[in-house]
Amino acid sequence: MHLVSEEIENYIELHTSDEREVLRALNRKTQTDVLMPRMLSGKVQGQFLQMISKMLRPQKILEIGTFTGYSALCLAQGLTENGKLFTIDINEELEDLVRAHIEQAGFQNKIIQLIGNAVEEIPKLNETFDLVFIDADKQNYSLYYDLVFDKVRSGGFIFADNVLWSGKIIEEKKDKDTQKLADFNDKVQQDNRVENVIVSIRDGIMMIQKK
Numbered sequence: 517m518h519l520v521s522e523e524i525e526n527y528i529e530l531h532t533s534d535e536r537e538v539l540r541a542l543n544r545k546t547q548t549d550v551l552m553p554r555m556l557s558g559k560v561q562g563q564f565l566q567m568i569s570k571m572l573r574p575q576k577i578l579e580i581g582t583f584t585g586y587s588a589l590c591l592a593q594g595l596t597e598n599g600k601l602f603t604i605d606i607n608e609e610l611e612d613l614v615r616a617h618i619e620q621a622g623f624q625n626k627i628i629q630l631i632g633n634a635v636e637e638i639p640k641l642n643e644t645f646d647l648v649f650i651d652a653d654k655q656n657y658s659l660y661y662d663l664v665f666d667k668v669r670s671g672g673f674i675f676a677d678n679v680l681w682s683g684k685i686i687e688e689k690k691d692k693d694t695q696k697l698a699d700f701n702d703k704v705q706q707d708n709r710v711e712n713v714i715v716s717i718r719d720g721i722m723m724i725q726k727k
Contacts, residue, residue, distance in 0.1 A: 519683060519716050532560050538621045539589060545613065546584045555583050557651075557677075561718045562590040565649070565675075569594025572673065574646035579603040580634045580660050581652030581677075585614035585627075591649060592623050604630045604637050605652075638663040645669070651677040654693040657700040665709075668726050674710075676700065680720025 520528075535543065539562060547553045557565065569577070569591045575598070577591050582605035592601045601623075605614075608631045618627045630637050634652055638660070648664045650657060657676060668674060679685065679701055684694045704712050704724055712724045 519680060519718075519720070528560055532563050535559050535562070536621075538617060539586060541620070542584060542586055542589070542617045545617075546586070550584055550610070550613075557587040557590065558718065561677075561721075562586055564717055564721075566590040566593045568675075569647065572647060575599045576643050576645045576647075577601040578638075578641070578643070578645045578648045578664060578667070580638070580648070580650045580664075581605060582610070582614055582629065583607075583651075584610055585617050587649065587651065588614075588627055589617065589621050589623065591647070592621075592626050595626055599626060601627045602630060602641060602643070603627060604632065604634045606631070606633055634660060635663070638667075641667065643667060646672045648672075648674045649677070650674065654678065654681070655696050657696060658703055661700065661703070665726070670726055672726050674724040674726070676704075676722040676724070678719045679714055679722040680716060682719060685720070 543556065546556045565587055570593060573594055573596055575596050579588050579591065579601060582588060582603040588601055588603045595601060611629060611631055614629060618624055645668050648668055650660050679697055681694050681697050685698055690698060701722065704710065704722060710724045710726055712722060714720055714722050
């Protein structure tokens with residue numbers, strides 16, 4: 517299910533700033549060489565994340581779910597001069613591809629790649645984050661939220677991707693991933709420690725601010 521019509525999606529695409537060359541190259545590489553390329557954030561969502569990061573000017577960002585590194589490169593654009601982005605992914609096969617494009621973008625001193633299970637890696641991080649972006653396995657969204665919450669500063673943000681799950685979130689009969697996302701959305705809505713809004717960019721992003 518398209519959240520908006522394909523014609524509107526095409527119009528939005530045409531009226532969104534062009535990708536930087538490193539992002540365009542990474543997009544092409546992902547589409548041709550990597551399984552499930554739809555997982556890539558893409559031009560519109562990438563530009564949205566980049567502009568949010570530039571508005572927030574975060575010192576520390578945590579990304580859960582690197583994939584090929586597209587969203588990390590977008591989010592890193594807004595980091596302060598000495599800022600760092602930590603990105604975690606369990607797929608070591610993509611590590612070299614990600615690193616090559618991090619270096620091509622000139623972010624080798626800003627983006628820190630962590631390979632491993634995020635459930636194990638997050639507790640090892642002795643950092644306070646201004647922004648967390650959750651975009652990994654949907655079954656663990658609620659767990660990731662719990663693991664990062666105390667590591668986010670007051671006033672900081674947690675973004676969770678794919679929370680509308682191609683519109684399946686409103687279907688009465690839900691598969692396992694959809695049900696876990698629905699449970700996560702309900703959990704955030706009922707959490708009086710935060711303010712939140714879902715925006716229907718691409719597959720839906722839950723934007724959460726810690727009070």
